[in-house]
Amino acid sequence: MTESLLALDNVWLALLLKVAAIVGFFLVAPLVIGYIEHKGLAHMQARLGPMEAAFHGIGQLPADGIKFIQKEDIIPANADKWVFSLAPGVALVPAMVILAVIPLGPGLWAEDLDTGVFFALAVSSVSVIGILMAAWSSASKYSLMGGIRAAAQLIAYELPLVLGAAAVVLQAGTMSLVGIVEAQNDFRILGVVPMWFVLPQALGFLLFFVASLAELSRPPFDMPIADSELIFGHMTEYTGLRYAFFMLAEYAGIVVLSALAVVLFLGGWYPLPGVGLPSFDVLFLPGEVVAALAGFAVTMGKIVALAFVMIWFRATFPRLREDQLQRISWLAFIPLAILNIVVVAVFKVVA
Amino acid sequence: MTVIDVVMLAVAVLGGASAILVVVSRNVVHAALYLVVALISVAGTFLLLGAEFLAWTQVLVYVGAVIVLILFGLMLTRAPLGPMPQDNDHTRLAAALSVALFGFLAVLIMQAFGDTALPLSVTPTAAIGEILYVHWAFPFMVLGFFLTVALVGAIVLARREEGEGPEPLFDAEMDSERPTPAPTDVSTTPGVTSPSQEIRT
Numbered sequence: 201m202t203e204s205l206l207a208l209d210n211v212w213l214a215l216l217l218k219v220a221a222i223v224g225f226f227l228v229a230p231l232v233i234g235y236i237e238h239k240g241l242a243h244m245q246a247r248l249g250p251m252e253a254a255f256h257g258i259g260q261l262p263a264d265g266i267k268f269i270q271k272e273d274i275i276p277a278n279a280d281k282w283v284f285s286l287a288p289g290v291a292l293v294p295a296m297v298i299l300a301v302i303p304l305g306p307g308l309w310a311e312d313l314d315t316g317v318f319f320a321l322a323v324s325s326v327s328v329i330g331i332l333m334a335a336w337s338s339a340s341k342y343s344l345m346g347g348i349r350a351a352a353q354l355i356a357y358e359l360p361l362v363l364g365a366a367a368v369v370l371q372a373g374t375m376s377l378v379g380i381v382e383a384q385n386d387f388r389i390l391g392v393v394p395m396w397f398v399l400p401q402a403l404g405f406l407l408f409f410v411a412s413l414a415e416l417s418r419p420p421f422d423m424p425i426a427d428s429e430l431i432f433g434h435m436t437e438y439t440g441l442r443y444a445f446f447m448l449a450e451y452a453g454i455v456v457l458s459a460l461a462v463v464l465f466l467g468g469w470y471p472l473p474g475v476g477l478p479s480f481d482v483l484f485l486p487g488e489v490v491a492a493l494a495g496f497a498v499t500m501g502k503i504v505a506l507a508f509v510m511i512w513f514r515a516t517f518p519r520l521r522e523d524q525l526q527r528i529s530w531l532a533f534i535p536l537a538i539l540n541i542v543v544v545a546v547f548k549v550v551a
Numbered sequence: 552m553t554v555i556d557v558v559m560l561a562v563a564v565l566g567g568a569s570a571i572l573v574v575v576s577r578n579v580v581h582a583a584l585y586l587v588v589a590l591i592s593v594a595g596t597f598l599l600l601g602a603e604f605l606a607w608t609q610v611l612v613y614v615g616a617v618i619v620l621i622l623f624g625l626m627l628t629r630a631p632l633g634p635m636p637q638d639n640d641h642t643r644l645a646a647a648l649s650v651a652l653f654g655f656l657a658v659l660i661m662q663a664f665g666d667t668a669l670p671l672s673v674t675p676t677a678a679i680g681e682i683l684y685v686h687w688a689f690p691f692m693v694l695g696f697f698l699t700v701a702l703v704g705a706i707v708l709a710r711r712e713e714g715e716g717p718e719p720l721f722d723a724e725m726d727s728e729r730p731t732p733a734p735t736d737v738s739t740t741p742g743v744t745s746p747s748q749e750i751r752t
Contacts, residue, residue: 279632283581283584314603318608318611319607322608325619329587329614329622332626335626344626347626348627351619351622351623355619358615
């Protein structure tokens with residue numbers, strides 16, 4: 201296991217710094233994605249999007265946040281108050297916890313777990329409990345139906361997601377996310393051409409990406425919150441800060457799953473296959489820090505690019521039907537994911 | 552007491568309390584949610600004992616899948632808000648039995664492993680993989696086969712009870728306009744048998 205940049209001699213100080221870094225990233229990165237969605241969708245639909253709040257509406261989402269804080273916190277009279285209040289937190293926390301293992305640059309991670317991928321996928325599967333809690337406790341039929349749809353969808357797409365990641369683990373020979381990034385840098389097609397796992401694992405990448413869209417209930421897989429049928433699914437009865445928490449959880453989920461896709465398939469912090477990061481001293485900055493900053497920029501660029509594709513999908517594809525969604529997963533994606541694992545295993549043994 | 556003892560005690564108290572709340576809770580969804588806390592506490596115990604892989608498996612399988620299926624099943628059938636009427640007369644017997652079983656197992660485990668000191672270092676995942684797939688490969692595969700048989704059997708039994716045969720094979724198209732077979736019609740109307748049922752009998 202490689203050490204994090206934040207591994208200091210003082211354990212408690214290091215822990216404090218790591219938590220601060222994770223919370224900071226968790227609060228800023230989803231807003232960036234949200235702003236890109238606002239502007240990206242607007243321009244794809246020949247609109248301008250938010251323009252009033254600061255330069256080109258860049259302050260729109262912080263302004264929205266302040267608005268949410270001021271709103272009245274309404275709990276429906278028939279709702280189960282405790283479960284209703286706790287649900288947004290349960291949906292939000294897993295996304296934050298996963299960030300602890302995701303490497304954003306050389307040395308830029310909180311913890312390089314031996315079981316990194318496994319941890320990330322295990323924790324991400326918890327957030328559906330928050331959605332189910334919200335759906336049930338709202339005492340609303342729209343919420344309940346949305347929750348049932350969400351649960352069915354998450355059960356169906358958990359498997360292709362996990363199996364897609366398992367094929368990468370098989371090829372890399374490690375479950376550590378840092379180890380997988382390094383394994384991609386060392387990988388050569390036929391021993392010559394440097395390439396990331398996105399090419400040998402093209403099928404796995406496709407499955408992983410589409411399954412993560414479905415896991416996030418993003419269009420075209422947004423039946424759980426289908427506005428024309430269910431108002432807003434499990435979020436129908438929520439207002440104010442609790443609603444904002446759900447939205448934050450959704451965009452944090454985009455960041456986290458895009459980051460996982462970048463780490464598993466797109467070479468992590470390496471700018472090009474086989475090309476390393478600059479690690480010379482710049483002015484007062486030591487080479488290590490320069491490499492970390494450059495790596496962070498590269499990783500963020502890739503995350504934003506993947507998130508942009510997700511937004512692009514939203515502007516392009518109509519919503520699928522519930523039965524189509526289920527059939528795609530059980531009859532196409534899961535068999536393909538298993539086939540992918542078999543092929544990768546055969547190549548791993550032969551090569 | 553070291554820091555790890557204190558944390559261990561806290562996790563044990565949390566897990567035990569939520570486990571009791573699972574059975575005394577008057578609402579079935581609350582019981583399922585307390586079960587989440589109990590299972591996460593078990594994962595926490597595994598983690599404190601250095602069994603990292605086991606802890607995340609616990610979270611992925613029990614919290615992420617089993618509980619979600621339980622909640623899903625409850626919400627599909629009946630999960631009213633508020634307390635539910637008690638429809639079980641055997642609570643005293645169940646309580647006595649579980650206390651007796653707990654005592655028996657506790658004594659047994661203390662007798663067997665009471666003096667064993669556990670090394671509190673993290674077990675590397677590779678070591679677990681080697682034990683499972685090299686030393687115990689054959690029993691592991693047999694177990695996997697049995698579980699698959701059980702799974703298939705459960706599906707067959709469930710469908711037979713509902714009076715549903717296996718559906719005719721789908722055509723390959725995803726967006727086919729084929730009207731989906733309405734299972735309620737088949738199951739509620741006696742005398743109507745699907746062709747596949749006749750084949751099976």
